[in-house]
Amino acid sequence: MAYGLLKGKRGIISGALNESSIAWKIAQRAHEEGATFTLTNAPIAMRMGEIRQLAEQTGAEIIPADATSVDDITNLFTKSQEVLGGKVDFVLHSIGMSPNIRKGKAYTDLNYEWLKQTLDISAVSFHKMLQTAYKLDAINEWGSVVALTYMAAQRTFPFYTDMADAKAMLESIARSFGYRYGKSHKVRINTVSQSPTQTTAGGGIGGFDKFFDFADKTAPLGNATADQCADYVITLFSDLTRMVTMQNLFHDGGFSMTGISEEVMEALTKK
Numbered sequence: 001m002a003y004g005l006l007k008g009k010r011g012i013i014s015g016a017l018n019e020s021s022i023a024w025k026i027a028q029r030a031h032e033e034g035a036t037f038t039l040t041n042a043p044i045a046m047r048m049g050e051i052r053q054l055a056e057q058t059g060a061e062i063i064p065a066d067a068t069s070v071d072d073i074t075n076l077f078t079k080s081q082e083v084l085g086g087k088v089d090f091v092l093h094s095i096g097m098s099p100n101i102r103k104g105k106a107y108t109d110l111n112y113e114w115l116k117q118t119l120d121i122s123a124v125s126f127h128k129m130l131q132t133a134y135k136l137d138a139i140n141e142w143g144s145v146v147a148l149t150y151m152a153a154q155r156t157f158p159f160y161t162d163m164a165d166a167k168a169m170l171e172s173i174a175r176s177f178g179y180r181y182g183k184s185h186k187v188r189i190n191t192v193s194q195s196p197t198q199t200t201a202g203g204g205i206g207g208f209d210k211f212f213d214f215a216d217k218t219a220p221l222g223n224a225t226a227d228q229c230a231d232y233v234i235t236l237f238s239d240l241t242r243m244v245t246m247q248n249l250f251h252d253g254g255f256s257m258t259g260i261s262e263e264v265m266e267a268l269t270k271k
């Protein structure tokens with residue numbers, strides 16, 4: 001059901017790779033709620049071509065940008081304002097990648113060149129987006145920026161290796177930049193900490209399926225889906241959450257506040 005929550009709002013949505021991407025669902029919901037926006041992804045992801053379907057569905061223009069390149073991000077914000085006809089009201093950072101995870105490196109045997117890439121792509125890129133927007137004064141007052149994160153920033157999950165460090169940094173950037181952008185332009189910045197979700201990035205993590213089931217059986221409401229994440233992010237882009245900033249907001253069916261569930265205890269004691 002649509003409520004017109006983003007009527008008249010302009011935005012930038014990164015990270016929609018294919019139909020299972022969380023960003024894909026957020027773009028669809030933002031469109032339903034009346035927003036206009038540009039879509040962006042790394043030039044290499046563009047070649048896979050699926051994003052064009054989403055662009056057609058939502059009437060969005062695609063502006064390729066490698067999130068580690070300040071030049072690309074500057075072009076993204078400049079072109080987006082031209083295409084959309086003014087400053088933007090919301091920005092989604094939905095970007096993550098770890099070469100160490102991709103190549104199966106243990107946390108006790110990290111390749112440091114790859115670690116730099118993990119941090120640059122998954123965390124510093126958020127600072128680059130914010131700093132570029134700030135310098136260009138590209139976000140309207142009371143605008144909203146959201147980045148997606150995972151609870152491994154607070155608690156250890158062995159399979160998440162160096163992405164845990166990247167997420168801790170990402171969440172810290174939301175607080176540090178949130179203070180400054182809030183003071184100067186009333187722009188709010190939050191991270192949404194989402195349940196394990198079946199996507200290309202999620203599925204790339206070792207043992208994902210088992211952990212997905214564990215989280216689902218632990219959370220009293222079960223795992224939150226990508227569609228439900230989209231609903232939540234839309235509220236954060238809307239005017240209904242104007243005083244929420246610098247927060248890490250758990251969207252996980254209660255997983256983060258649960259010690260253990262009956263289902264998990266039963267599974268452990270089964271002979």
Ligand code: NAI
Pocket residue numbers: 014015016017018020021022023041042045065066067068093094095096097121148149150193194195196197198199200201202203
């Ligand atoms: P996804 O694989 O669909 O999205 C990741 C995106 O990052 C892709 O579109 C990819 O092209 C983009 N990307 C990678 N390198 C890039 C670069 N250099 N420049 C620009 N874009 C680049 O997977 P998903 O799950 O939708 O991931 C989106 C966000 O949600 C990520 O930050 C991820 O860590 C986070 N998240 C995912 C969870 C999951 O279980 N799937 C749980 C919690 C958070």
